[in-house]
Amino acid sequence: MAHMKHRLHHSTDRMTMHICTIPSATVTQALAAAGADAVIIDMEHGAIGYTEAHAMIAATAGTHCAPLVRIAEADARLVKRVLDLGAEGIVFPLIRTAEDARRAVASMRYPPNGNRGFGPFIAHSRWGTALTEYPAKMEDNLTCCLLVETADAVANIDEICAVEGIDLLVPAMFDLSTDLGLMGQFDHPDLLAAMGKVEAAAKAANIPLGNAALNETQARSLFDRGYRVIAGFDVLWLREKTMQAQAWCAE
Template structure:
C-alpha cells in the first residue's frame, strides 16, 4: 500500500522529535524505507537503525533541542523538497535548512539530503539579492554540562593546528580546549583552531595561562565558547573567573567581539545578547589551597565544571605522579563530594575506555584527552606492527 506524503512527513518530523528509541524506531518504520539513506553536511546514516541512532545522538548532545518542519513539501516525480529549523531548549532558532528527498515506490522516504542555511548567492549574471542574516549557531555545552546524565568528551589541543582541531571536532567530540597555558599556541593559531570547529556541535574552549580578565577577553573575542581557568585557589578567584565571562552589569568583560561575531553568526551589536550567560566556566583544582577551599569554590554561582588536575595537584601535595597515594585520593574525594553536592560537572583525564568507564561510574560527566598523547599512542601502535 502506497503511503500518503503528508502522513509520511508527519511521522518523519515526529521521529526527529522523539527521544525514546523504541518509539522513534516505530515512527521510522512507518516513514523510512528499509535501506533509506540520510546525509547532511556533518553525518550520514544508511537504514532505519542508523538513522534512529543518529537522531538519538542529536538528543544526547543537545538536550531539549528539537527539529521542526517549517513548510509543507513540494513534490514531483517521487522527489520532494521541504524546509526545517533547529530550536534550542531555550526556544531560540539555532539553524535553518532545506531537505531534498526521494520517495520509494511504497511512498516511504528512500533518501534525504539536508543542507544547512540559505543557498549561497553570487552566481555570475544573477541579480544581486540582499543576503539573509546568518542564524547564530547554538552554544550548547553549558546546557549539556548541567545534565546529570551527560557523558561528554573534551580534548585538550596543544598542537597549534586547525587541521588537528578540525579532525577532532569532525569525529563527534563534544568539546576541544585550545591550550594557551601549556600548548605551543599563539593567538593567531587559537583563532584558526576555534574557527575550525564551525559547522560541528563541538564546543571550542580555551585554557588561558592565568586567571586574568585580559587573557580571557582576548580568547572570548576570538570566538571561544568558554574558558578553562588554571590554578583557582579561592572562592574570590572563582568569582573573578565567572565575572570575566560576562559583560556589565553582570560581569567585567570588555566589549569587542569583532572576530567572535563571525564564529557565532551574530551581528556586532547583538552579540552580547546572544552569548552572555551561555559561556562555560571550567575551573582547575590543582593546589592544596584549592582543595582546602573547594566547598566555597563550588558554591560560586556560574561555575559549570571542575577538573581536579592530577599532575599539578599531586605535585603541589608533594607526591608528584603518585595518584594512588592516600593524600591524593583524599583530595580527589573532597573535590568529588563538593562538586556532587553543588551539582557541578566533573571532568578528568581518560586515555582508555576503561579509564572513562571508571570516571563515569564515579559520577564524572566529562572524559578528557590530549591531542599530542592520542597522536603519540597511535604512532607507537603503528610502529609495533613492524615487529
C-alpha cells in the first residue's frame, strides 16, 4: 500500500485520519483495522507519552493506516524523537510564518536537505529495513502536515504555502476561532473569511487540505469545497456511540 504522502500527491483519494487522544494501542489498532487511512497520535493535547506513542505506532503495522504524530510544539528535538519511534509523519501545531514552515520541513529530513539527526534504531524495524537503509526508504515518504491555527498564519498563508515540502494543510477551526476571539463561532463571517483565504492559498499552491468532520453532512461539505482528508476524534466517537446506546434505553 502506498504511503500517505504518495497518495496525497499522486492520487485523488479521499482519506480519513482519526485523532487519537486516548493512550491506547488497542484503540489505535481498532481504528487502523477498521480502515482508517491515518491516525494522528496526539502528543499536544492528549494524555500520551512516548512509551504509549511507540506502542500506538507499532499497532498500525500490517494495515495501510499511516501513523502520524502531533507534537506539542514545532521543535526539531520532538520531531526527531517521534520519527525515530517509527512515525510516518508529523503534524505541526502553531505554524505562524513561512520561516516556521521551513524549519518544520527541515526537521524531518537528514542533511544536506535538513537537520534531522541519525538514530532510527526503533523506526527501522517498524518499516522493515536495515538501520542504514531507513533514510533511503523513508525520508521521501514522511508526511509533513501543518496546522493553521492563528491570525498570523492566515495573514502569512501565501508565503507559507510557497514553502516546498508541505504535504497537507489543516485550517484548525477550533484553535483559529479561539485566536480570532470567536471561540466556537464557526459560522462567524470573520472565521469563514479566514478559512476561505487559507483554502484559496492551498488550492493555488496545489497543497491538499484536511479538516475535522464529525458527521456525514460535514464531511460532504468539506469534500465539496475541495478537501481531501477528513478527521475525527477517538474520544468523541466513543462518547457519541455511548450516548446513542443510552438513547436506546429510553422509554
